[in-house]
Amino acid sequence: MLGTTEILHGVDLEVSAGEVVALMGGNGSGKSTFVRAMVGAVPLAGGSVSLFGSPSTPAARARLGYVPQRIGAGGGVSATALEVVMSGLLGSREDGRGAAGGLRGLIPPRDAKRRAIDALRSVAIEDLARRDVLRLSGGQQQRVLIARALVRRPDLLILDEPMAGVDLQSQVSFAHTLGHLKHDGVAVVVVLHELGSIARHIDHAVVLEQGCVTYVGAPPKDLGVHALPGHEHEHAHEGAQPTGGALGLEGP
Amino acid sequence: MTLLTDPLVQRMLLVGLLVGLAAPVMGTYLVQRRMALLGDGIGHVALAGVAAGWLAGSAAGLAQRDALAIPGAVVFAIAGAVVIERMRARGTAADVVMAILFYGGIAGGVLLIGLAGGSNANLLGYLFGSISTVTWGDVWVSVALAALILIIGLGLRSSLFAVTHDQEFARSTGLPVAVLNMVVAVLAAITITVAMRVVGVLLVSALMIVPVAIAQLMTRSFARTMHVAMGLGAVLTVTGIWITLFHNLQPGALIVVLGVALYVIVAAVTAARERVRA
Numbered sequence: 001m002l003g004t005t006e007i008l009h010g011v012d013l014e015v016s017a018g019e020v021v022a023l024m025g026g027n028g029s030g031k032s033t034f035v036r037a038m039v040g041a042v043p044l045a046g047g048s049v050s051l052f053g054s055p056s057t058p059a060a061r062a063r064l065g066y067v068p069q070r071i072g073a074g075g076g077v078s079a080t081a082l083e084v085v086m087s088g089l090l091g092s093r094e095d096g097r098g099a100a101g102g103l104r105g106l107i108p109p110r111d112a113k114r115r116a117i118d119a120l121r122s123v124a125i126e127d128l129a130r131r132d133v134l135r136l137s138g139g140q141q142q143r144v145l146i147a148r149a150l151v152r153r154p155d156l157l158i159l160d161e162p163m164a165g166v167d168l169q170s171q172v173s174f175a176h177t178l179g180h181l182k183h184d185g186v187a188v189v190v191v192l193h194e195l196g197s198i199a200r201h202i203d204h205a206v207v208l209e210q211g212c213v214t215y216v217g218a219p220p221k222d223l224g225v226h227a228l229p230g231h232e233h234e235h236a237h238e239g240a241q242p243t244g245g246a247l248g249l250e251g252p
Numbered sequence: 253m254t255l256l257t258d259p260l261v262q263r264m265l266l267v268g269l270l271v272g273l274a275a276p277v278m279g280t281y282l283v284q285r286r287m288a289l290l291g292d293g294i295g296h297v298a299l300a301g302v303a304a305g306w307l308a309g310s311a312a313g314l315a316q317r318d319a320l321a322i323p324g325a326v327v328f329a330i331a332g333a334v335v336i337e338r339m340r341a342r343g344t345a346a347d348v349v350m351a352i353l354f355y356g357g358i359a360g361g362v363l364l365i366g367l368a369g370g371s372n373a374n375l376l377g378y379l380f381g382s383i384s385t386v387t388w389g390d391v392w393v394s395v396a397l398a399a400l401i402l403i404i405g406l407g408l409r410s411s412l413f414a415v416t417h418d419q420e421f422a423r424s425t426g427l428p429v430a431v432l433n434m435v436v437a438v439l440a441a442i443t444i445t446v447a448m449r450v451v452g453v454l455l456v457s458a459l460m461i462v463p464v465a466i467a468q469l470m471t472r473s474f475a476r477t478m479h480v481a482m483g484l485g486a487v488l489t490v491t492g493i494w495i496t497l498f499h500n501l502q503p504g505a506l507i508v509v510l511g512v513a514l515y516v517i518v519a520a521v522t523a524a525r526e527r528v529r530a
Contacts, residue, residue, distance in 0.1 A: 039424035058426040066424040076283040077464065079417060079474040087414035091425030105426065106411045132472035148421070 011213055013189065013206055015156065020178060020188040020201050022219060025208035031191045032069070034208065035158050039066040052156075062091055065154030067145045069161050071133065081136065081144045082129040085116040088148035119151035120144070122180070124173050139170025146177065156187045163196055171197045195219060255497055263386045264493050264503075270398040271447045271459065272489030276467075276481035277405035278443045279460030281436050284416040284474070290437075291457030293350040294332050294444050296357030299453050301328025302378045303364035310368045317368070321378070322393070325445045332357070333441035337434050381452035381504035383493065390449060397446045401439055406478075412436060413474055450489060451504030462511035463488065469515075469522045488514070 011034055015021045025031045036042045037049055040061050049056040052063065065088075089112045091105045109115075120126040123143040128136060133144055142162055149157055162174060178201040181188055195202055199219060207215035255261050282290050305324025309317045332353055339349045365375055377385070405412070414422045415432040423429045440460075447456045467480035492507030 036420070040426075041420035041424050061424060062426045064424065066421060068418070068420055071418065076286045076288070077280055077474055077477050078468060078472045079413070080472060083413065083474050084417065087410065087417065087422075088425070090411055090414050090422070091427050106408055108410045112410075130473070135472075152425070 011208065011211070013213075015187045015189055017155075017185045017187050018182050019203045020182060020190060020198075022195060022202045022205040023189055023191045023208065024193070024205055028210075029208040030211040031208045032160050033211075035066075035160050035189065035191055039064055039158060041066065041068070058091075062152075063155040065149030065152050065157040067142075067149045067157070067159040067162055069164060070138075071141050071145065078132045078134065080130050081120060081125065081133050081147075082113070082116055084133050084144055085119050085147045085151055086112045088119070088151040089115060091152075115151055116147070119147040122150055123147050123177055137167060137170075138165045139167040139173075142166050142170055143173060146174070150177075150181075154186065156189070157181060159188070159190045161191050161193065163192060163194070163198070168197075174198065175201060259388075260384070260386075261497065263388060263391050264383050265490055266391055267383060267386050267394045268450055268489040268493045268503075268507075269486055270394050271450045272463075272486035273482050274398040274401040274405075275443055275447050275456075275459040276463040276485040277401060277478060278436070278440045279464045280474070280478040280481060281405070281412055281416050282440060283461060283464050283468075284413070285436070287346055288461045289350055289457060290336065290346075290440060291444055291460050293336060293353040293357070294329050294441050295448065295453040295456045296354050296361070297332030298325040298329040298357070298441075298445055298448060299375065299378060300357045300360035300364060301325040302375065303361040303368065303370075304328060306370055306374065307364050307368040317370070318374070322390075322445065322449075325378075325448060326442065328357075329441035329445050330438055333437035334434065337437040341430065341433065377452075378448060379452050379454050380502060381448070381450050381455070383450050383503050386449060394446050394449070397442050401443055401446075404435065404439060408432070408435070409475065409478070417474075450493075451507055455504050455508045458508040458511065459485065459489070462508065462515060466511070466515045466518050469518045484511075484514070 011030075013021065013023065013034075023031045023034070033042070037044055038051065038056075040049075040056065040058075051057075051060040054060065071084075086108055089108045117126055117129060120129055123146050125140060125143050125147070128140060128144075133141060136144065146159070146162065149159075163171060166174070175198045178188065178190075178198055182201060190198070190202075192198075202219040204217060205215070205219045206213055256265075279288075279291075282288055301324040302318075302321045303324075305320035305322065306318055308324065309320045312320075314320070336349050336353060340346055361375060362372060365372065411422075411427060411432055412435070414425070414427060415429050416436065419429055419433075422432075443460065444453075444456050447459050451459050463481040463484040464477065466484055467477045470480055471477050488511050489507050492510050493503050495501065496503045496506060
């Protein structure tokens with residue numbers, strides 16, 4: 001629940017290591033709200049969130065990498081791409097693989113700069129490290145946000161519409177990055193309107209309509225139809241199976 | 253240079269240097285959050301605190317009736333900052349919150365100073381600054397508060413940047429976003445009460461914001477913007493105070509005018525350089 005409105009109703013989503021799941025649905029279907037609730041970006045008025053099969057805790061959330069739709073509302077002062085990516089190394093990770101800086105994650109680790117450069121290299125924009133992030137193109141900004149999530153070495157990467165308003169070069173780069181993540185065994189949930197250039201990397205799709213899961217199965221071929229609210233996906237795809245949740249959100 | 257051996261000049265320059273270094277640190281975070289005018293809102297609440305301190309001093313029968321003025325300003329400014337942060341976190345529009353504190357603070361200050369048996373003239377030193385009356389006690393209080401601002405403001409720069417730059421992402425990493433937001437608000441309040449002595453409530457925000465605005469014209473990095481702004485703040489305050497040793501000018505106003513003039517010059521030079529490159 002957000003405010004007094006129940007937006008999501010018992011949504012479960014299962015994704016294995018090295019697997020990419022597309023979370024699809026029309027505008028207002030609740031897919032962005034779902035991922036923002038999962039990562040703790042928005043406070044819930046009711047209901048509960050579970051991650052990795054257990055109630056969500058800061059330690060569990062620290063295993064996530066989150067890529068929002070666009071760069072945050074801040075930005076009155078210029079910041080370089082390197083500074084933005086380094087901010088991904090804050091917070092805590094219990095297993096020591098990710099952030100694990102000083103003072104309970106309030107201070108970045110000593111090798112923060114090197115790790116941030118590595119993350120920028122993984123999305124092929126290390127040459128933009130010293131550039132003002134707000135002066136980059138939409139596609140380049142999106143890659144900076146992906147690098148900020150990847151620098152945490154997440155077990156599960158959640159991306160909220162990474163293809164929206166992104167140029168072709170960045171779409172190709174994103175597809176390339178997804179391929180590497182699958183190879184490295186990272187689980188990925190990506191919110192999409194259209195599969196586009198990353199279709200070959202999608203293992204299965206989950207469609208939300210009005211806060212409910214209406215389809216789980218192979219990626220839809222007819223994207224326009226499946227993205228429309230009210231479409232009966234169960235009838236369109238025989239053999240589609242409900243899944244249990246590595247991620248989950250229960251109503252109050 | 254014999255002026256430098258004068259204890260009053262030493263005190264004025266030392267307090268000016270500290271304020272010039274510390275104010276832009278918090279100013280950088282406020283500009284980053286697009287809350288550049290927060291200093292004005294808190295400053296006016298601090299004025300009500302000054303008057304409340306006078307009232308408390310009068311009620312307690314203290315010989316120096318304004319002895320509790322600065323402690324009163326500190327308490328009111330921090331309380332105001334906490335209220336602003338809580339209202340902002342609840343979603344109240346920042347400009348509305350600021351307006352309520354702005355008018356409530358100045359009206360409360362005028363009323364309370366009247367109740368304390370003083371007049372609006374007693375508030376003028378706090379409105380426009382009164383660095384020429386600074387004592388060694390004021391200097392040590394300024395040293396302690398400026399050290400607190402610099403240690404936390406610089407030491408937690410990465411976390412405070414993360415929270416002011418992208419709150420949603422910061423929350424997803426497990427950073428204590430609400431606590432860090434409150435740290436920014438409270439440190440801003442402390443900065444204002446320290447800087448109030450130098451430039452006064454009416455211009456306190458300028459000392460936090462103008463050096464940052466100039467630094468932004470010169471660099472594209474958040475950390476470098478903060479460092480350049482600190483240097484500019486220190487140079488502007490010390491230069492302004494130094495000039496007033498030879499000319500009968502109001503120090504706070506002169507510091508701010510120097511800052512605005514420097515902004516205009518740097519902006520013109522930057523625009524000219526960009527035209528040449530294009």
